[in-house]
Each structure stands twice: as structure tokens, then as C-alpha cells.
Amino acid sequence: MRAIANPPNPYESQYRELLEPAGPVRLEVYEDSTREILSRNESPDLSFRWSLNPYRGCLHACAYCYARPSHEYWGFGAGTDFDSKIIIKKDAPLLLRRVFDRPSWRGELIVFSGNTDCYQPLEAVYGLTRACLAVCADYRNPVGIITKGALILRDLDLLESLHRDAWLRVYVSIPFASDAMARKVEPYAPSVSKRFEVIRALANKGIVVGISLAPIIPGLNESDIPELLERASMAGASTAFATLLRLSGSLETVFLQRMGELFPDRVGKIVNRLRDMRGGSLKESEFFKRQVGTGTYWAVIERLFEVAKRRAGFPDHDPDEAVPKTFRRPGGEQGCLF
Secondary structure (H helix, E strand, O other): OOOOOOOOOOOOOOOOOOOOOOOEOOOOOEOOOOOOEEOOOOOOOOOEEEOOOOOOOOOOOOOOOHHHHHHHOOOOOHHHHHHHEEEOOHHHHHHHHHHHHHOOOOOOOOEOOOOOOOOOOOOOHHHHHHHHHHHHHHHHOOOOEEEEEEEHHHHHHHHHHHHOOOOOOOOEEOOOHHHHHHHHHOOOOOOOOHHHHHHHHHHHHHOEEEEEEEEEEEOHHHHHHHHHHHHHHHHHHOOEEEOOOOOOHHHHHHHHHHHHHHOOOOOOHHHHHHHHHHOOOOOOOOOOOOOOOOOHHHHHHHHHHHHHHHOOOOOOOOOOOOOOOOOOOOOOHHHHHH
């Protein structure tokens, strides 16, 4: 059990300091009554326009998660609140079907999830991701998935259908080579070994699967890059990408606090190297710069990634870059009129 710890919420007009030690964390689930299910991405440095997030907050509790500050919009904290106060969108499948039935929808790529993990543990109970993927399969809408969750293997039937009749790309997030290290930084995510099994199982079904080495935390996991790429290639991954750690908003406070607790001997190195790559700052919000670094050490990491990727046997270019137009409404284009 972890004691409750959240940095001040900048969207709240009042903030109280506890006079006693915080109590233990307990899981709380809330329902979101939103009437729109797709989030429109306006960031020019991302390759997709639409994302779908069945859950807000994430039980995986990764110390570095860039989505933490978004939890503050709902009156929660970016720390343990993000890990334990989970919001579910119970009407997600119905809302998605309504989107697909609109004449204006023409079948663009939808990414699960642009914010929090769509296969976090609560998915085993609520099945919202599976239900939304079933809608995508019914309409043959292209899908991208980014996850740490081994629960994705439950949905192999739907993934095979999307791969066969539409377009599907899955990225499994594995930023650490060691199960022990990952358990410290990503305490409730599946083990590294299990995630490589996910890559192998998906690849054996012919599904295009890649590895996400995100984030690169300088001073902590850059030395893992060659091993991660080699193991991913051997498991059947055909594409890979990496991004530099982003410490936006309150995430900086959460991340540094947890690194100080977990790695007191390394936190200074992490901070110094990150400042070196961010021009003296710990954060960068400018488009096309926020996911990469600058300077000599970042150039070394980029070179290491490219050389290790090539040695592991990854192709120079990602396969099947163009997303095909496969979208069809069940019963034909006129079916939604009756």
C-alpha cells in the first residue's frame, strides 16, 4: 500500500495540507457521463487525429506517465489519485457506434488510447475496450493500439478480424529490460517477460506489432535499448520507436518524488542528463521538440537506437505506413437510413 501523495492541483481554488500522515490508497471507480467518445488530436507532431480512451487514470501507476496532469481537470491529483481514482466511460461502445453512423464519418484511424492504457486491469471487469473494438470490427474501421496490458490477448479474435478486414497496428510499451527495474517504476503493469510474450503471440497471428521504448529516462534505461530491440525482434516485432521523457505540469513533482524514493543514488544523474538534453530545463512543450532531446548525449542515444535497431533486423522503414480506406457500415451505406 502507498500513502496518498498528490502535488497541488492548479485547477483547484483551494488546497489543503494534511495535518496527519496521509492514509493508504484505495481504489475508487467513477462513471463518466460524457456524450462524446473520440478525442480530437490537434498536435501536429502526432501521426493520428482521433483517439479513444475508455478509462481516465491508470492502475499501472507508472511514475513517468505523461497523462497524469490530465487527471487534474476532473478535480483529482496527478499522483496517487491518478493511480487509484479511475473514471470509466460506461457508454463508450454505444457512443462509438453513433459516431460511425454519422454520414460525416469516413473511417479514419482511431488510436486506443492516446492518454491512458486501454488494457489496464479494470478492463478485465468492464470490457469497454473489447466492446469498442467489436464496434470497429463491425464497421471495419482502422485501429491502432498502444498498451502494456497482457489482457490484449483475450481479444485475439477481434484483433484478427481487424487485421483481416480493416487495418491494425499494435505497439507494446516496454521501456525496461529488467523485470525488477520495471516493477519499481511501473509497479502494477505486467512483467517485461509477459509483454514480450504478448508481442510473440500477436506476431504469430500475423498481426503487425511493434515495441515502444517510451520513455527514455536518461541515467536509468538508455543502456537497455539494444537488449529491448533484440528481444522484440526475436519475438516478431517489425517496427519500433522511442521518445524522451516528458515532464509536463505536475508530472515533474510526481516523477522526481518517486525517483528520489526508488533511486536516491541515481536521481541526480537523471535530472542532470535531462537538463542537458532540454537546454537547461526539465521540460519542453514545443511541438516536434517535446518527444526528443538536443545536445551530445541525446545524439548518442539516437545513434545507439538506430544502430541497435538495424542490428536487431528491423527494416529501415515502417511496414504498411498508409492506412487503407476499409470503413463500411454494416448492411451497406444505406443501412443507417432504416
